[in-house]
Structure formats: C-alpha cells, structure tokens
Amino acid sequence: xxxxxxxxxxxxxxxxxxxxxxxxxxxxxxxxxxxxxxxxxxxxxxxxxxxxxxxxxxxxxxxxxxxxxxxxxxxxxxxxxxxxxxxxxxxxxxxxxxxxxxxxxxxxxxxxxxxxxxxxxxxxxxxxxxxxxxxxxxxxxxxxxxxxxxxxxxxxxxxxxxxxxxxxxxxxxxxxxxxxxxxxxxxxxxxxxxxxxxxxxxxxxxxxxxxxxxxxxxxxxxxxxxxxxxxxxxxxxxxxxxxxxxxxxxxxxxxxxxxxxxxxxxxxxxxxxxxxxx
Amino acid sequence: xxxxxxxxxxxxxxxxxxxxxxxxxxxxxxxxxxxxxxxxxxxxxxxxxxxxxxxxxxxxxxxxxxxxxxxxxxxxxxxxxxxxxxxxxxxxxxxxxxxxxxxxxxxxxxxxxxxxxxxxxxxxxxxxxxxxxxxxxxxxxxxxxxxxxxxxxxxxxxxxxxxxxxxxxxxxxxxxxxxxxxxxxxxxxxxxxxxxxxxxxxxxxxxxxxxxxxxxxxxxxxxxxxxxxxxxxxxxxxxxxxxxxxxxxxxxxxxxxxxxxxxxxxxxxxxxxxxxxxxxxxxxxxxxxxxxxxxxxxxxxxxxxxxxxxxxxxxxxxxxxxxxxxxxxxxxxxxxxxxxxxxxxxxxxxxxxxxxxxxxxxxxxxxxxxx
Numbered sequence: 112x113x114x115x116x117x118x119x120x121x122x123x124x125x126x127x128x129x130x131x132x133x134x135x136x137x138x139x140x141x142x143x144x145x146x147x148x149x150x151x152x153x154x155x156x157x158x159x160x161x162x163x164x165x166x167x168x169x170x171x172x173x174x175x176x177x178x179x180x181x182x183x184x185x186x187x188x189x190x191x192x193x194x195x196x197x198x199x200x201x202x203x204x205x206x207x208x209x210x211x212x213x214x215x216x217x218x219x220x221x222x223x224x225x226x227x228x229x230x231x232x233x234x235x236x237x238x239x240x241x242x243x244x245x246x247x248x249x250x251x252x253x254x255x256x257x258x259x260x261x262x263x264x265x266x267x268x269x270x271x272x273x274x275x276x277x278x279x280x281x282x283x284x285x286x287x288x289x290x291x292x293x294x295x296x297x298x299x300x301x302x303x304x305x306x307x308x309x310x311x312x313x314x315x316x317x318x319x320x321x322x323x324x325x326x327x328x329x330x331x332x333x334x335x336x337x338x339x340x341x342x343x344x345x346x347x348x349x350x351x352x353x354x355x356x357x358x359x360x361x362x363x364x365x366x367x368x369x370x371x372x373x374x375x376x377x378x379x380x381x382x383x384x385x386x387x388x389x
Numbered sequence: 390x391x392x393x394x395x396x397x398x399x400x401x402x403x404x405x406x407x408x409x410x411x412x413x414x415x416x417x418x419x420x421x422x423x424x425x426x427x428x429x430x431x432x433x434x435x436x437x438x439x440x441x442x443x444x445x446x447x448x449x450x451x452x453x454x455x456x457x458x459x460x461x462x463x464x465x466x467x468x469x470x471x472x473x474x475x476x477x478x479x480x481x482x483x484x485x486x487x488x489x490x491x492x493x494x495x496x497x498x499x500x501x502x503x504x505x506x507x508x509x510x511x512x513x514x515x516x517x518x519x520x521x522x523x524x525x526x527x528x529x530x531x532x533x534x535x536x537x538x539x540x541x542x543x544x545x546x547x548x549x550x551x552x553x554x555x556x557x558x559x560x561x562x563x564x565x566x567x568x569x570x571x572x573x574x575x576x577x578x579x580x581x582x583x584x585x586x587x588x589x590x591x592x593x594x595x596x597x598x599x600x601x602x603x604x605x606x607x608x609x610x611x612x613x614x615x616x617x618x619x620x621x622x623x624x625x626x627x628x629x630x631x632x633x634x635x636x637x638x639x640x641x642x643x644x645x646x647x648x649x650x651x652x653x654x655x656x657x658x659x660x661x662x663x664x665x666x667x668x669x670x671x672x673x674x675x676x677x678x679x680x681x682x683x684x685x686x687x688x689x690x691x692x693x694x695x696x697x698x699x700x701x702x703x704x705x706x707x708x709x710x711x712x713x714x715x716x717x718x719x720x721x722x723x724x725x726x727x728x729x730x731x732x733x734x735x736x737x738x739x740x741x742x743x744x745x746x747x748x749x750x751x752x753x754x755x756x757x758x759x760x
Contacts (some may be wrong), residue, residue, distance in 0.1 A: 126619060161454075161603050174610055174621060179603040181453065182612035183446065184476050190443040194450025194458070195603060197434045198408055202454065202604050220446075223439040376434065383429035 122147045122157070124177050132171045136330030138289035138315030139168055142236055145292055145313075146207075147176065149299035161195050161204045163188045165212035168243045168317075169236045172207050186217025189224040192231045200230070200373045203303065210237040210251040214270045218250070225279035228307045229372050234299065235272055235310065238317040246320030257324045276310040277365050283309035284365040289316070290337040291361060301363065307371045314341075314359055391564045393531040393557040394419040394461075397487060398427065400535025401459055403572055406485070407433035408458040410447035412440050412466060416500040416555045417489040420461040441466035445473040449482045453611060455602030457539055461487035464506050465496060468513065474548055475514035476613045478636070481546035481590070481598070483577060485538045488550060489558040492744050501744030502555040504666055507721035510550045511695050517633060519640040521549045521647055522695035525557055526669040528564045534692065540575040541647060545639055546597050552694060554717065556667035556746055580607060589620045592631065596639030640696060648698045651690040652705075654680065658687030660756060661709040663702070663726055665691040668715050668747050675752035684760045694722070699729040706734045711759050715739035715747045735759075 112120075123129075133139050150160060160178040164170040166185035173180035179202075183191045188206045196204045213221050213235045224231060240258060241247040248258035250270045257264055273286045283305040285298035295313060302309035316322060316333035327333050337359070344362035347355065391399070398420055401409075409424045411417075421437065428435040434451070438444040441462050448458040462470065467488040477484050490506045492498030510522045521541050523534040531553065538549040580587045580599040589609040591598045601607030614622040615629050623629065640647065651669075654676055655661055664672040669690040679686045689705050691698060706712070712734050714723035723738045730736055739755050741747050 126621075157608060158604060158606050163450075174612070177608055179608050180610045181450075181603075182610070182614065184472055184613055187442060187446045187473060190438065190446025190473075191450035191453075193436070193438070193443070194408065194410065194447035194452070195454045196450075197436060197447070198451035198454035198456040198458070199602075199604055219439050220443055223443070376429070380429040380432060383426070384432075 118147055118151060122151070122176055124175055129175070131175060133168060134319045136318055137168070138238065138313070139172065139236055141289040141292055142234070142295065142313045142315060143172055143175070145295035145299055146234065148296050149303055152300050153303040155203050155303070159201065159203050161202050162207065163192050163195070163204065164207045165209070165217060167209040167212055167241065169207050169209040169212065186212050186215070187220060188212065189217065189220040189231065189233065193224060193229050196229060196231055197373060197376070204231045205303070206231055206233045208233060208235050210235065210239065210272065211241050211249045214272055214275065215250045222275070222279040225276055225281040225308045225310070227372050228280065228282060228369050230307055232302045232309045232311070234313060236313045236315050237272055238315040238321060239269070240317050240321035242317045242320050246324055258321070259324065273310065273312045273364050280308070280369065281310045281365065282307035282367050282369050285310070285363045286312040286314065286359070287361050288314040288337040288341055288359060290334045291341060294361060298363065301366070305366070307369060390561040391528050392419065392559050392561045393525065393528050393553055394489070394559065395423060396528045396531035396564060397461070397535045397551065398423045399566070400532040401485070401539065402427060402431065403569070404536045404539035405457045405574060405576070406459050406539060407431065408448065408451035408456045409434070409460065410436045410438050410444040410451070410458070411460045411462065412438055412444050414463045414466045416491060416558050417461040417463050417487060420487060441469035442472060445470045445477070445486065448484050449473060449477050452482050452484050453603050455605070457483070457543070459485040459487065461489070463489050463491050463500070464493045464509065467506060467509060471514040475516060475518065477548040478514070478518045478520070479613055479615070480611050481600070482548070483542035483546055484548050485535070485542055486548060486550050488552050490552065490554050492742070498744045500555055502667065502746055503717050503742070503744070504554050504668070505718040505721070505742070506552060507694060507718065510552050517637070519547060519637050520695050521545070521547060521640065521693070522552050523549065523649070523692060524552050524665045524694050525692065526666055526690060528557070528560065528562045530692065531557065532564065532566070536572055536574070540573065543577045544575050544597070545643065546577065546600060547640065554666045584608070588618050590616060590618045590632070592618065592635050596635050596642060644696060647693055647696065648700065649692040650698055650701045651692065653688040653690060655687030655689060655705050655708070658685050658705065658709050660684070660686040660711045660713065660760060661689055661705040662686065662752060663689045663691065663712055663714045663722065664716070665694060665722065668717060671747050671749045672715060672752050674749035675756060678749065678753050679756045679760070684756060686756055686760070691722070697725045697729070702726055702729050706730065709734060711735050711737065713737045713739060713752070713755050713759070715752050715755070717741050717747060
C-alpha cells in the first residue's frame with residue numbers, strides 16, 4: 112500500500128460524510144493533507160488528539176478525520192480548547208480556524224490564548240475572505256480589494272495574523288502557503304511538538320469567492336501567485352522594505368520558550384495542597 | 390454563618406465540580422474568588438477567562454474531557470453566555486451556570502437585587518430548547534440546589550442554571566451541612582459497549598445517550614450543527630425531527646425528578662402566594678402574620694423555575710381561588726401561573742423593579758386587599 116493510502120485508511124472517517132463540502136480546488140484540502148501527515152509523523156495516537164474547529168469552511172474539517180473532534184461556535188474554538196486542555200492535559204489539542212474565526216469574532220480569544228501560553232496548536236487558514244457565507248470581506252482582506260460587502264473597494268487595513276500572534280506572545284509561529292505543502296508539513300509537525308501556544312498560519316486561496324470578485328483567476332493561478340510572492344524568512348534580511356511590500360514571508364517566525372500554563376498551574380496545585388513552597 | 394455564594398461553592402465541590410472558568414462580575418464574584426483558592430486544593434482547575442463567552446466555552450470543553458464544570462455570572466455576563474449555552478444544549482454537554490441576578494436591562498443596577506432574568510434563563514438562547522433552572526430562598530437551599538444542579542446536568546446531559554437573587558447570594562445565615570455520606574451524587578453514564586459499537590447520540594428510552602469523554606478511546610464528533618445519532622451533521626428531515634423531539638423528551642418525561650417546590654401551610658389555604666428566592670422569605674413571614682389574623686393563606690415556594698411546575702399550581706388551586714405572585718420583575722413567573730391556571734383561580738401580581746426587596750408588609754397588604 113502506498114503511503115498516502117495508508118494515511119487515508121488510518122485517519123479519515125469511513126462511516127460517513129464524504130464527499131466533503133469544499134469547492135473543487137480549495138486550499139483547505141491541501142492543508143488537511145499536511146495536518147494528517149504532520150500528526151502521523153509527530154507520533155501521537157488518534158485517541159490522544161482532540162481536533163477543534165469554529166465556524167466556516169475550515170470549521171467543517173474535523174468531521175472527516177478520526178480523532179476526538181469538536182465543532183464549536185464561531186470564533187470560540189480556542190475557549191473550548193482551553194477547557195479541554197486544562198481538564199485533561201495528556202490530550203494533544205489542535206484548533207483549526209479561518210481568518211474570520213480567528214481574528215474577527217474570535218480575535219480576543221486568540222490573543223488571550225497566546226498570552227496565557229495555553230498548550231494548544233492553532234492552525235489558521237487565511238484565505239482573506241468569508242467563503243462559506245458568500246465572499247464578505249474579513250479582517251485579512253487587503254486594502255483596496257473587493258468583496259461582496261465592500262461594494263466599491265475595501266478601505267480597511269488587513270491584520271497580519273502571524274505578526275499578531277508573535278506580539279500576543281505565542282511561543283511558536285510559522286507561516287506557509289498551500290502551494291508550499293512540504294513546508295506546511297514541517298511547520299505543523301514542529302508546532303505539534305512545541306509545548307505552549309503554537310500558531311501555523313496557512314495562506315490559502317478562495318478562488319470561488321475572493322478570486323472571482325477580484326478577477327484573480329483559477330485555483331491554479333492563485334497558487335502560482337503564492338509561489339511568486341512567498342519569501343523564505345531567511346531571505347528577508349537581505350531584502351529592502353519596498354521589495355517586501357507585496358510579499359508573504361514564510362517559514363518559522365518565532366520559536367521561543369515561555370512557561371506553559373498547565374505546568375504553572377500544577378505548581379499552584381502543589382502549593383494549594385500545602386506541598387512545595389508552603 | 391455562610392452566605393449564599395459560599396454555599397454554592399461548597400455544594401459544587403461536594404457534587405464533584407473540579408473546573409471553573411469565569412469572568413469578574415458583581416454580585417457573583419465571591420464564587421470565583423473562593424474557588425480560585427479551593428479548586429487547586431482538591432486537584433481541580435480555576436481559570437479567569439477574557440470574557441463570559443470564553444468562560445462557558447472553557448466549561449463545555451472541560452466537561453467534554455470528563456470533568457464536572459461550572460461558571461458563575463450575573464445578568465449582563467449571562468447574556469454573553471447565551472451563545473455557548475445553546476451549544477451545550479444541542480451537543481448535550483453537562484454543565485452548571487450560576488446567574489446571580491441584578492437589575493437590568495444592560496448594565497442596569499449594579500448591584501441591587503432583582504429577579505428579572507427568569508425569562509432570560511428560559512429563552513435567552515435561540516432556538517427551541519429544553520432548560521433546567523433552579524433557585525433558592527435560603528443559604529442551605531443554595532447548597533442543596535447546587536448539588537442537585539450538577540446531578541441533573543449529569544443525569545440529563547443538559548446545562549442547569551442556578552438562578553438566585555443578590556439578597557440570597559450575599560445574605561449570611563446559619564447553615565448545617567448534611568452528612569457527606571447522605572449527599573447523593575450522580576455521575577454521567579458512560580458507554581459500556583466497545584468503541585466501534587458506540588452511537589454517541591443514540592435514542593434511548595430515557596432519551597439520554599451514554600456519554601464518552603474525550604481521550605477514553607471513543608472517538609466521536611461533537612457539533613453545534615443539528616446532527617444524526619452518530620453526531621455527524623444532518624439535513625435529513627427524518628433525522629432532524631426525532632433529534633429535536635428527543636432533546637425535549639429527555640426532560641419532559643422526567644419532570645418528577647426535576648421539579649421541586651416547598652408547600653407552606655397550603656393544605657387549607659384560600660389564598661396562596663406563589664414566590665421564589667428572597668421574596669419567598671418575605672412571603673413566609675406575611676403568611677404567618679395573616680394566619681395570626683385568621684386568614685387562611687399559604688405559600689408555594691418554587692425551587693424549580695423551569696420547567697415550570699404546572700402540577701404545583703394545580704395542587705394549590707384545589708383550595709385557593711386567589712393566587713398572589715409577588716416578584717422583583719414586571720411579572721415573569723405570574724405570566725406562567727396565568728398560563729397554567731385553567732380559569733379557576735384569580736391570579737394577582739405584585740411587582741417591584743426599583744432595586745429594593747418586596748417586604749412582608751407589602752405582601753400582607755396585598756393579602757388584606759383580597760381577603
């Protein structure tokens with residue numbers, strides 16, 4: 112059996128729910144492939160994984176995979192994840208969100224999960240648009256671009272999700288694109304093995320909504336755009352700011368150590384029980 | 390001497406609560422403050438979240454991982470929790486939410502007493518849904534209903550709301566704890582079948598499916614979407630209808646296990662006061678004073694507010710042709726009393742919404758007016 116067939120048999124749910132909801136050519140499928148390969152390589156058992164999502168196209172992802180899966184309310188996935196992780200720290204908790212999920216309605220939860228250093232991996236599929244609801248502009252829609260709710264053009268500035276995660280205190284932040292699938296595999300594997308709050312931002316295309324209203328072409332053309340505009344983080348220092356203006360910096364942006372919430376809380380428990388430190 | 394909020398903490402710990410997530414709001418803060426000390430002592434977890442939405446999200450997550458969980462708030466925070474409350478109902482996740490009521494709407498009256506969240510507790514979250522709401526009029530009752538709240542939430546896989554007013558929350562009175570061995574504790578029923586046979590949302594005669602916790606080998610899907618018996622989203626009409634019906638049936642066919650009330654001198658009462666929370670205390674005094682004057686009056690003290698106790702009203706109207714419903718709101722329970730009254734009794738109201746309690750003389754005056 113080929114490697115991919117083994118992974119399909121091991122990780123996809125057989126009982127139900129295929130074909131999936133995503134449009135042909137969608138980037139989420141590529142990201143799901145990376146997620147499965149990275150989980151397989153990182154050595155976790157399926158029973159140990161809790162995969163949590165919010166609402167939107169990315170929110171439908173957990174239903175297809177054979178883990179403990181939890182499809183929550185819009186933007187709130189990280190709050191449920193916080194509860195699961197603290198109640199049972201032996202579980203590996205992975206959260207999948209979209210850009211609207213993570214930095215619009217769930218923006219507050221995102222920065223606080225990062226600040227607390229909850230031991231959870233957040234994977235954010237950033238396609239610059241609300242896809243499922245029909246192409247409304249999101250906090251990551253670039254200035255000047257079109258959507259179905261910027262009837263003329265977008266006059267807001269876009270959030271940079273990875274940079275926001277860095278500032279909020281995430282201990283691991285990596286960014287990739289669905290064109291660079293092998294990089295995504297390795298970013299996710301590193302994130303899964305990192306204790307503390309880790310973030311992988313996945314730049315993806317939504318040719319159905321964002322691409323259509325902005326005349327950016329097919330899925331293939333939008334992935335070619337990713338290829339042409341991605342700059343590895345190692346090269347950034349050699350480039351001028353103006354050269355970087357329309358570029359996506361990919362790779363590991365932060366990898367640092369900070370006390371992890373559940374370990375710190377264990378110290379509180381010992382102290383409260385009258386043990387260490389008295 | 391304990392206050393109501395402290396008794397709720399003791400009841401929660403006794404019931405097995407080991408996870409609390411909350412956000413500061415008066416008049417519920419004592420519950421958070423005390424649990425932040427006591428939960429780590431018993432190996433539990435306390436976390437202060439960034440808002441009330443996050444608090445209930447974390448509580449639901451912890452419960453799915455197998456830990457009995459709770460949050461506590463007041464009206465404004467409870468409004469924020471309505472979103473995830475609906476999730477806990479549709480995904481059938483046991484959890485307990487304390488709402489210490491204060492006057493509203495909005496920021497309203499921080500923090501004068503009120504009973505104006507009765508309907509928010511019933512209908513605050515969208516969609517047709519069952520809910521269990523308990524209240525208390527003494528500190529000991531705060532303890533008892535908190536144990537009950539956890540038991541009922543575990544038994545029926547439904548959120549249970551503890552709805553008390555600020556007077557009961559902050560009032561101190563003597564309380565005798567029950568013998569620990571005598572306190573009945575109910576834990577969720579887990580699946581006994583192997584994982585491959587487990588049907589997470591199976592329709593059972595009780596209406597409550599067995600619940601597997603995350604990480605115990607039963608990998609299944611939990612969603613806020615309407616789902617089939619396996620937990621997967623469905624839009625099939627032959628699956629949606631029975632699912633929503635079961636959610637309601639699991640509560641409605643067990644009313645007798647859920648509905649609690651105290652009957653005080655109602656056997657021969659020609660007039661019955663129907664009250665709850667701190668108003669029931671005033672009413673009890675008014676009943677005693679009216680009895681001294683020779684007026685046959687009784688008190689129906691509601692402990693279960695929702696599902697509304699139709700049988701209790703039916704019982705008191707066998708003798709009472711006048712019902713007086715004093716409430717610190719514009720008439721949220723009196724409307725229910727009118728709804729279930731088959732026309733045999735006159736239902737009178739006594740409403741107060743100025744941030745002060747309804748006193749015994751005020752209730753006595755109302756009794757005198759009609760007797």
